[in-house]
Amino acid sequence: MLKERFVLVVVLLLTFTGFAQTRNPLIAKELTEQQAWVDSIYDGMTLKEKIGQLFMVDVFSRDPKSVTDAVKPLIEKHHIGGLIFSKGGPVRQARLTNEYQALSKVPLMVAMDAEWGLAMRLDSTYAFPWNMTLGAISDNKLVEQVGKQIGLHNKRLGVHINFAPDVDINVNPENPIIGNRSFGEDRDNVTDKSVAFIRGMQGAGVLGSAKHFPGHGDTNQDSHKTLPTIPFSRKRLDSIEMYPYKKVIDAGIASIMVAHLNVPALDNRPGYPTSLSKKVVTDILKDSLGYQGLIFTDALNMKGASNYDAPGEIDLAAFNAGNDILLMSENVPKAIAKIEEAYNKGEITEKRLSRSVKKILFAKFKAGLNNYKPIELQNLYEDLNKPEDEVVYRKAMASALTVLKNDQAILPVKNIEDKKIAYIELGDDSGTPFYNALKKYAEITKIEAASASEYSTKLEAFNYVIIGFHRSNDNPWKSYKFTSREIEIIETIAAAKPTVLDVFVRPYALFDLENTSNLEGVVMSYQNSSIAQELSAQLIFGAIEAKGKLPVSVGEEFKINTSYEIGTLRRLKYGIPEEEGMDSEQLKGIDNLMKEGLTDVMFPGGQVLVARHGRVIYEKAFGYHTYTKKQPVQLDDVYDLASMTKILATLPMLMKRYDEGKFKLDDKLGTLLPVLQGSNKQNITVKEVLSHYGRLKPWIPFYTATFDDSGKLSKKYYRTRPEENFSLKVAEDLYLRNDYPDSIVKIIADSDLLSRRVYKYSDLSYFLFKEYLENTGGKDLDHLTQENYYQSLGAHTMGYKPLSRFAKSKIVPSENDTYWRMQQVHGYVHDMGAAMEDNIGGHAGLFSNANDVAKMMQMYLQNGYYGGKRYFSKETMNAFNTCYYCKDDVRRGVGFDKPQLGTVGPTCGCVSMESFGHSGFTGTLTWADPESGIIYVFLSNRTFPTADNRKLISSDLRTRIQEVIENAVIP
Incomplete structure (x- = not known):
């Protein structure tokens, strides 16, 4: 032995x-x-x-x-x-x-x-x-x-x-x-x-x-x-x-x-x-x-x-x-x-x-x-389904996605403002995650038709087509081939329109396509999992790179190792917290706080988004549009951003002008706006007023001057239907006199200054800068922001006057107005002064969902660069994100809010002094920190049904959520 x-x-x-x-x-x-x-x-x-x-x-x-x-x-x-x-x-x-x-x-x-x-x-x-x-x-x-x-x-x-x-x-x-x-x-x-x-x-x-x-x-x-x-x-x-x-x-x-x-x-x-x-x-x-x-x-x-x-x-x-x-x-x-x-x-x-x-x-x-x-049976399911598994899956799938064809550099999608994009879903399995992910980047229209000819008719208005081919991801043996109808559709569309075909099955499916010459782009995504679909959409829009190589040959055109490695345009990515060093379990604290907000009647509903290092890692909708609880909040619903408009509309336009050398921060207001020459405001500098250190009054209730002696709206200023000189629609069946915005500027110009130079938050300078931007731009602020920012950023929900762009059901109401408009404010700006400027204010009036707010904030974190386009220089970003009067106990940057200098302020006190953001009266907040790479967006309509509800403010819920976010960073 x-x-x-x-x-x-x-x-x-x-x-x-x-x-x-x-x-x-x-x-x-x-x-x-x-x-x-x-x-x-x-x-x-x-x-x-x-x-x-x-x-x-x-x-x-x-x-x-x-x-x-x-x-x-x-x-x-x-x-x-x-x-x-x-x-x-x-x-x-x-x-x-x-x-x-x-x-x-x-x-x-x-x-x-x-x-x-x-x-x-x-x-x-x-x-x-x-x-x-x-x-x-x-x-x-x-x-x-x-x-x-x-x-x-x-x-x-x-x-x-x-x-x-x-x-x-x-x-x-x-x-x-x-x-x-x-x-x-x-x-x-x-x-x-x-x-x-x-x-x-x-x-x-x-x-x-x-x-x-x-x-x-x-x-x-x-x-x-x-x-x-x-x-x-x-x-x-x-x-x-x-x-x-x-x-x-x-x-x-x-x-x-x-x-x-x-x-x-x-x-x-x-x-x-x-x-x-x-x-x-x-x-x-x-x-x-x-x-x-x-x-x-x-x-x-x-x-x-x-x-x-x-x-x-x-x-x-x-x-x-x-x-x-x-x-x-x-x-x-x-x-x-x-x-x-x-x-x-x-x-x-x-x-x-x-x-x-x-x-x-x-x-x-x-x-x-x-x-x-x-x-051990305890926690078995949890142990077999950890975030770490998805991190590995996402890394692998992102690295596998393969661009097989890229004629005319159709990928990634550039110049979104020039694109009218259609999505067509083929195959017998769902492409919904792909479609939803595409919609994160641009306005995408899903087209459905019975035949190739019907598709051609419906696609006439479009200049960019994305076709997703989706078959079951249940196992590797499932059917993967194109049908004859699908082949005809692809070939017909590709012959007429710039087309990208994204294949969510094994590569051998391409054998069925005898003619791919008219396809400008072909992406091989290999599997039809939700993650593969989401990541492939991110690749198409340049949020992630294309690095994969074809592991097999498919005919003469697609040889083994075929690959077009394309870089990124630095658009937002989407993933999970652990991909960016954050703990998803810790972030569940946001859910708990939002439930607290709903239970304590701080707001009817809201959206919360968290991004880090350019990747959205938390995005959820909570509650309902109103307390009737009939319409749940969706991620693509839009909220009145209130004063966040300052840093998302007026400020970026000012930064662009500054970057172009049109003015300096030490320039006087009287130089930019002739209407202020000779006034007590002509020698105040841009830097001072945007830092809220220019002695301007906090607020003027312009609407109160339009009441008659009986306390009702004066016919001198309003009509219930549009007339020649009354076309500024401030609410349903309520039209303001066209020249009243000029009166607002005049009232501001003539207003007194504070008795001494002290930090005092004020809306008034943004009325003035709106005037400056529109005078020099030749268009209203709505068109200027769309043309210079939102369209090219793919921020298609962001903008003024949402009723002209969305169904009313997608817009969250902000208040039941019982003091001026005497109706539910729904689709019109909550702020009275902005409403009187045709709902296009420099300080308020912007509507958006959280995702598009994050795009603007990410553009700021990237020092004026996003989606392959430079909007302004790093030097300009630094100039505006500087606290020039901190020594005088003024925490503000130039337009941006900054962390508190003492114990009371807009943040949790746990963010860097490089961070910046802004809050809004309707119950909104956004904040970005260059040091941690974190973006936080909070949207709610806490003013519904009445702005007297200050529970959100007194509870510090928004900053408590920010604290949860910061604590979720894995050391």
């Missing part, structure tokens, strides 16, 4: 020549302890127990108890060595595993086919990208990360060996069973990806398994249904099909699965499966390649094997061929009896049996089964 043990150790440690492993992959660091455990277990086994270790039986955790209980006798009576779990759920599987393990004398080795994660077999678990998607990635470190996450999931569920990766080189596009399961058709890329995946998964403590030896990639038959023939020469097989195995063996792959294939060049017996061939398993895999790890048969109940011989005979042949573990035998008791009979006849030696059984035990020790512990 001692001699046998010595021989085994020597065999296990032996270094083979040629492509042999330098170290046995089953040996653990604790070799002495491992050897002792293996020997003690083996020595205590009966013959039947030893033979039982060779079998791995399949279990479906979704099956009824009567079926899953049938496995128990195989454990207790026949002493099987392992289980392979398939369809079901994680908690059910964990319970069954614990139950089965408790019955087994030797801990069971648990395996799964989890090539792209547990979701390949189980519900409620995370699905990672398919291998074909990973094959498009240039950075193999990302593939390693995917392998690691998959390994961690397997380990958490008590799975010791994952039958992954699939290292088949998918040379044949018609392959019915491999396809997306392969990393591609290039042997080196497949090999590199396989090694990276193995490094990650086995580094997480789960044994890997390369399959399907000697190579299942170049066949159009499925070995589940028949025995495919691989008709190539040994030279070809060595250079292509078997090439990856040489490398993964050297990389330490723990096991290899042998396929059911007919390969005449390796074994010339007609119709003889490789899984049963000693020439293949022993002579080539074990001897020529020097492989020392576990060798599995592919499932023995597959037709590629089971058609060859009877149950039991198949198992015996597979063991005699050199396999260690017989997977999914059709009849375990019969197979055990056959092998025992052969052993007793001397046809199987003790040395042969002990080699396989001890390898299995070595693997069990390596997997930690020497210290077996039951699976």
Whole structure:
């Protein structure tokens, strides 16, 4: 016995020549302890127990108890060595595993086919990208990360060996069973990806398994249904099909699965499966390649094997061929009896049996089964669905997205202001995440039609078309081809309009398109997952780069490694907190605070957005438009921004003028506005008034001067329907005299100054700067901001006069006015002074959703650059984001609000002094911090139904939310 043990150790440690492993992959660091455990277990086994270790039986955790209980006798009576779990759920599987393990004398080795994660077999678990998607990635470190996450999931569920990766080189596009399961058709890329995946998964403590030896990639038959023939020469097989195995063996792959294939060049017996061939398993895999790890048969109940011989005979042949573990035998008791009979006849030696059984035990020790512990059920679902998983998925998918064609540099979308974009959804699965993501960047119209000709008619007004082709993402075998109708639609549209086709299926779908010459852009997104759709939309609009390379060839036009690497236009990205070093659990505190706001009747509803480093990582809508709770707030609803207008409309226009050298911060108001010459305001500087340090009154209630002596609106100023000189619509059925805005400027010019120079927030300078901008720009502030900023930023919800652009149902009402307009203010600016300026105020009047506010704030953080366009210089941003009078206890920058200098102010007191923002009377706030890269947007209508409701203000809810955001930054 001692001699046998010595021989085994020597065999296990032996270094083979040629492509042999330098170290046995089953040996653990604790070799002495491992050897002792293996020997003690083996020595205590009966013959039947030893033979039982060779079998791995399949279990479906979704099956009824009567079926899953049938496995128990195989454990207790026949002493099987392992289980392979398939369809079901994680908690059910964990319970069954614990139950089965408790019955087994030797801990069971648990395996799964989890090539792209547990979701390949189980519900409620995370699905990672398919291998074909990973094959498009240039950075193999990302593939390693995917392998690691998959390994961690397997380990958490008590799975010791994952039958992954699939290292088949998918040379044949018609392959019915491999396809997306392969990393591609290039042997080196497949090999590199396989090694990276193995490094990650086995580094997480789960044994890997390369399959399907000697190579299942170049066949159009499925070995589940028949025995495919691989008709190539040994030279070809060595250079292509078997090439990856040489490398993964050297990389330490723990096991290899042998396929059911007919390969005449390796074994010339007609119709003889490789899984049963000693020439293949022993002579080539074990001897020529020097492989020392576990060798599995592919499932023995597959037709590629089971058609060859009877149950039991198949198992015996597979063991005699050199396999260690017989997977999914059709009849375990019969197979055990056959092998025992052969052993007793001397046809199987003790040395042969002990080699396989001890390898299995070595693997069990390596997997930690020497210290077996039951699976902990608590938090199992949460542990298998962590934010870290999505971070890895997003990184991998973003790096895989591949631009295959980019004529006229149609990608990414530039100059949004010149584009009228249509989206067309083809395929039989949802493209809604793609469409919704596209709408984050621009105004996108979804077009639906029954035929190609009808599409042509409906697309006449559009000059940019995005077609998404969406088919099921459930598994890699789903249908992926275009229909003849879809081909006609694509070709007709592409011939008439600049068109981008985005394909959310395997690359081979492009074979169906005989003519792609008219397509300016083709994007390969590989899968139709929600994340793939969202990221692909971000690529199209230049928020993320295109870095992927086509892992297979598709005809003459799209060769392997086809790739157009396009950079970014630095538009907002969208993702999850952990991508930017923030804790999603901590950010749930925002949800709690918003619920508090709703419960305490601080506001009927609102939107909150958080971005960091140019990525929106939190964006939610809460509550309703009003307290009637009839209309929930949606993310594309628009709010009255109130005084946020100052920094989102007037200020950026002033910064542009400043950047163009039209004025200096020390210029006098009288120089910019002749109407102020001779007034008490002519010598006040731009810097002073924008810092709220120019002695201007805080506010003048202009509307009160339009009441008559009885306290009603004077007919001198108003009409209930538009007339020649009364066309300024301040509310429904209420029209103001056209010249009243001039009166407002005159009133301001004639108003008194404060008695001393002190910090005092004032709206009045923004009436004056509006006058300046419109006089010098030749257009009203609405048109100026749209043409200079919002349209090119893709901020399509931002602007004045929302009723001219949106359905009333998309606009959140701001107040039930009982003091002036005597109606619900809905779609008109809440601020009275701005309403009297035709709803276009320099200090108020802007409406937007949170997403478009974030675009403006991100443009500021990027020092005047966004979407491929420079709006003003970094120097200009610095000039306006400077507190010039901090020494005088004035916290403001030039137009921007800044953090408090003492204990009271607009922020949580936990942001940098470089940060800036503004709040609004209606219950709004936005803030950006160059130091942390964080943008925060809070929108509400706290003034509904009455502005007397100051609960939001007194509660400091907005700054408490800001504190939650800052605390969510992971140190």
